[in-house]
Amino acid sequence: LPYKPKKQTLAAKAHEQGLGPLADEIQSDAASAKDLDARAADFVNEDKGVKEPALALIGAGHLLAERFSEMADLRRLLRKHFRKTAKVVATQVVKEHKKLPLYKDYLNYSDSLARVKPHRTLALNRGEREKILRVGVEADNEGLLSIANEMLVPVDHSHHDFLLGCVRDALDRLVIPSLERECRRELTEQAESHSVEVFARNLRAILLQPPVQGRRVLAIDPGYKNGCKLAALDETGQPIDMGLVHVTGSDEQRAAAKAKLQELIEQHRLDLIAIGNGSACRQSETLVAELLGEAFTDRKVEYVIVNEAGASVYSTSAIGREELPEIEAIQRSAISIGRRMQDPLSELVKIDPASIGVGLYQHDAKAKHLRDSLENVVRACVSFVGVDLNTASPALLGYVSGLNQLTARRIVEHRNTNGRFASRDALKQVTGVGEATYVQAAGFLKVDGGDTPLDRTWVHPESYEVATRLLEKLSLPLEEITTGKATDKFREGLAGRDRNTLASDLGVGSLALEQLIEALERPGRDLRADLPPPVFRRDVVKLEDLEVGMQLHGTVLNVVDFGAFVDVGLSDSGLVHISQMSTDFVRDPHSIVAAGDQVTCWVASIDQARRRVALSMLAPGTSRPEREAKPKRQRPPKSAKPPVEAKQPSGNVKQPDRNDSRGKPRPPRKRPQRGKKQDSREPQHSSFEKRAKRE
Numbered sequence: 072l073p074y075k076p077k078k079q080t081l082a083a084k085a086h087e088q089g090l091g092p093l094a095d096e097i098q099s100d101a102a103s104a105k106d107l108d109a110r111a112a113d114f115v116n117e118d119k120g121v122k123e124p125a126l127a128l129i130g131a132g133h134l135l136a137e138r139f140s141e142m143a144d145l146r147r148l149l150r151k152h153f154r155k156t157a158k159v160v161a162t163q164v165v166k167e168h169k170k171l172p173l174y175k176d177y178l179n180y181s182d183s184l185a186r187v188k189p190h191r192t193l194a195l196n197r198g199e200r201e202k203i204l205r206v207g208v209e210a211d212n213e214g215l216l217s218i219a220n221e222m223l224v225p226v227d228h229s230h231h232d233f234l235l236g237c238v239r240d241a242l243d244r245l246v247i248p249s250l251e252r253e254c255r256r257e258l259t260e261q262a263e264s265h266s267v268e269v270f271a272r273n274l275r276a277i278l279l280q281p282p283v284q285g286r287r288v289l290a291i292d293p294g295y296k297n298g299c300k301l302a303a304l305d306e307t308g309q310p311i312d313m314g315l316v317h318v319t320g321s322d323e324q325r326a327a328a329k330a331k332l333q334e335l336i337e338q339h340r341l342d343l344i345a346i347g348n349g350s351a352c353r354q355s356e357t358l359v360a361e362l363l364g365e366a367f368t369d370r371k372v373e374y375v376i377v378n379e380a381g382a383s384v385y386s387t388s389a390i391g392r393e394e395l396p397e398i399e400a401i402q403r404s405a406i407s408i409g410r411r412m413q414d415p416l417s418e419l420v421k422i423d424p425a426s427i428g429v430g431l432y433q434h435d436a437k438a439k440h441l442r443d444s445l446e447n448v449v450r451a452c453v454s455f456v457g458v459d460l461n462t463a464s465p466a467l468l469g470y471v472s473g474l475n476q477l478t479a480r481r482i483v484e485h486r487n488t489n490g491r492f493a494s495r496d497a498l499k500q501v502t503g504v505g506e507a508t509y510v511q512a513a514g515f516l517k518v519d520g521g522d523t524p525l526d527r528t529w530v531h532p533e534s535y536e537v538a539t540r541l542l543e544k545l546s547l548p549l550e551e552i553t554t555g556k557a558t559d560k561f562r563e564g565l566a567g568r569d570r571n572t573l574a575s576d577l578g579v580g581s582l583a584l585e586q587l588i589e590a591l592e593r594p595g596r597d598l599r600a601d602l603p604p605p606v607f608r609r610d611v612v613k614l615e616d617l618e619v620g621m622q623l624h625g626t627v628l629n630v631v632d633f634g635a636f637v638d639v640g641l642s643d644s645g646l647v648h649i650s651q652m653s654t655d656f657v658r659d660p661h662s663i664v665a666a667g668d669q670v671t672c673w674v675a676s677i678d679q680a681r682r683r684v685a686l687s688m689l690a691p692g693t694s695r696p697e698r699e700a701k702p703k704r705q706r707p708p709k710s711a712k713p714p715v716e717a718k719q720p721s722g723n724v725k726q727p728d729r730n731d732s733r734g735k736p737r738p739p740r741k742r743p744q745r746g747k748k749q750d751s752r753e754p755q756h757s758s759f760e761k762r763a764k765r766e
Contacts, residue, residue, distance in 0.1 A: 081137075087119070100229050145219060152214055152218060154185075159180075159208055160206070161180040170201060177195060180195070187258060206255075212243075269631065270444075271448045275448050282414040283343065286413070287306060287342055290345045291344065292349070292408055293318065329361070333362060343374070346408075352376065377408050382407040386402075390421045390465075390466055394464070459517055459518075471515050473509075474512050481504075485502075494518055495523070544573075605626065617684065634660055645674075673691055674686060
C-alpha cells in the first residue's frame with residue numbers, strides 16, 4: 072500500500088508543503104517539538120500555502136494519519152477485529168419504485184458478515200445499483216479505535232492527545248472505509264464465483280438431458296397476441312409442416328385450434344407434443360389435454376413441457392438464419408423447442424449459454440468470467456457425449472476438442488460438397504485439419520455406416536490395432552462387435568481372463584485396456600440414454616385441484632442455494648425448500664437434485680392469493696431423526712456473589728500458572744472495549760430495534 076500510486080491526497084499535499092519533518096518530530100516525541108505551537112510556527116510558509124501554525128499542525132496530522140493507515144501490522148489486527156464484528160446493513164432509500172416488492176426482504180436488512188449468503192449479496196448489490204437500497208458494513212468502531220490507540224499512542228507521550236486525534240482521523244477517513252470496501256469486494260467476488268458455479272452445474276445437467284429419439288414431434292411456441300406457432304418435425308428434427316393457432320379467445324377460435332392440431336398429428340403421424348413454457352403455456356396445455364382426451368383415446372400421443380429459454384434468441388441469430396433461411400424468425404423458435412426435446416445438447420449449443428436461464432443472478436456476474444466458464448462446460452459436455460461426424464451442425468462441431476468454429480464450418484462445407492464421410496480418416500481431407508487436430512478430435516467423433524467398423528465406436532484410431540488383436544484373441548468378428556450383435560459373447564470371452572495379463576500381452580496399460588473394453592462393450596453408446604426420460608403427460612394440473620399432501624411428479628427446472636424449482640404442470644413452478652429435500656441436513660441442494668431431474672414430490676402448502684405452491688420431497692408423515700441437543704452451559708445469575716472459598720479440585724489436576732517465567736505475578740491482561748455480543752438465542756431484530764434496545 073505505501074508504494075501504490077495514489078491520487079492527490081491531503082497527506083501528499085502536506086508532504087509538498089515540507090511538513091514531513093514536523094510529523095517525524097511529533098511521532099518520535101523529539102525534544103525540538105516539545106513546544107508544539109512554537110515548533111509549528113517554524114514551518115509557516117505562505118508561498119506553499121501554510122499561512123499559520125495551525126495549518127502546519129493540520130498537515131502534519133494528515134501525514135501521521137496516512138502513515139498509521141499504511142502500517143501492515145496494525146491493518147492485520149484491525150482487519151481481524153473488523154471481520155469478527157462486521158455486519159452487512161441495508162436500508163430503504165426510495166419510498167416508491169416499481170421494483171420495490173422484489174426487495175421486500177432487504178428494506179431493513181442486517182446480518183453478520185460471515186452469514187451473508189451469495190444470492191443475498193448479489194441481490195443487495197443489484198438493489199444498490201438501482202438506487203433502491205443503501206448498503207453498508209458496520210463494525211465495532213470503538214473497539215478498532217481502542218486497538219489502534221493501544222498500539223500507536225504511548226501513554227507517556229508528550230503529544231498524547233494530538234496523536235489520539237491522528238489515529239481517529241486515520242481510522243474514520245482511511246482505514247475503516249478501506250476495510251468496508253475490501254469486505255464488500257470479497258463478498259461480491261465470492262458471490263459471483265458461486266453464481267457462475269451454480270450456473271455451470273445447472274447448465275451441465277440441462278445439456279446432458281437424455282434425447283428423445285425416434286419420435287415425431289409437434290412443437291408449440293405459445294403466445295397470446297400473435298398466437299401459437301406450430302412446427303411438425305420428423306425423427307431427425309427436420310421441419311415438415313408449419314402452422315399458427317390461437318388457444319385463447321372465442322369458442323370458435325379454440326375449436327379451430329383443436330382441429331388444426333388434430334390435422335397435423337394425423338397427417339404427419341406425430342406422437343409427441345412439445346409445448347414451450349412461456350406465456351400462454353398453460354392455456355395451450357389445457358387445450359392439448361382436452362384434445363388428447365377427446366380424439367386420441369386409442370392412440371399413444373403425449374405432451375411434455377419444454378423450457379423455451381433462449382428459443383427467441385436462436386430464431387433471430389445468424390445460426391438460425393443460416394439453418395432455416397426460408398422460414399420466418401417467428402416460426403424458428405417453435406422448431407428450436409421441438410429439436411431441444413429430440414436432442415437437447417445438439418440444439419442448446421446453438422444458443423448463448425447465458426440465455427438458457429438456469430442460473431442464480433447470472434446477470435450480476437462478470438460477463439467474461441461467466442462466458443468462459445459456461446463455454447468450458449459446453450465443451451466438456453460435447454466431449455462427454457461425442458458427436459456424429461455426418462449429422463452434427465457447425466455449432467456442435469465447434470465445441471469438439473481440437474476444433475474451432477472455422478474448422479467446424481469447413482467440415483460441414485466439405486460434407487455438403489463431397490457427401491457423407493466414409494471414415495474418420497477422411498477428416499484429414501478437410502482444409503485446416505492436420506495430423507495434430509485429427510488426433511485430438513477423432514476420439515470424440517464417430518461415423519455410422521462407414522467403411523471402417525471401429526469408426527462406429529468411441530475407440531480412438533490410435534487403438535484400432537490393439538482392438539483388432541483383442542478381438543482376434545477372443546475369436547470374435549469385428550463387424551458383429553461394432554454393431555452390438557455380439558456383446559454377450561464379448562463379455563463371456565473376457566470373463567475368465569486376467570485383465571493384467573491380457574494388457575501385458577497386448578502391450579498396453581491396464582487403464583487403457585479397461586477403456587478399450589468399455590468402448591467395445593457398448594459401441595456407439597450415448598451415456599445420456601441411461602438417464603430417466605422426461606415426464607410425458609396426457610392431462611393437466613390445476614391449482615384449484617391441488618390439496619396439501621397430494622403426490623405429484625415433476626421436472627427440476629433450476630437449482631439454487633435455498634432449494635429447487637420444480638415444474639409439476641402448474642402455471643408457475645413450485646419451490647422445494649432445502650429443508651424439504653431430505654431427512655438429513657442438506658448443505659447444498661446440488662448434492663440432492665440437478666436441473667432436469669424427474670422427482671416425486673408432495674404439496675406442502677398452497678397460497679391461493681399469490682398462486683404459489685410449496686413442495687416437499689419428503690412423503691407426508693416422514694419423521695426426521697432426532698438430533699442430540701447440546702447441553703446448555705449454566706451461567707450464574709448476575710447478582711450472585713463469588714464464593715468466599717474456592718473448592719480445590721480432586722486428583723492430579725494441574726492448575727493454570729498465573730506467574731511469568733521469573734515467578735512474579737502476571738499483570739492482568741488489558742483488553743480493548745469491544746461491542747456487546749448479542750446472545751444467539753435472542754430473536755433477530757432490525758438494526759434500528761437493536762440500537763433502541765441497547766439504548
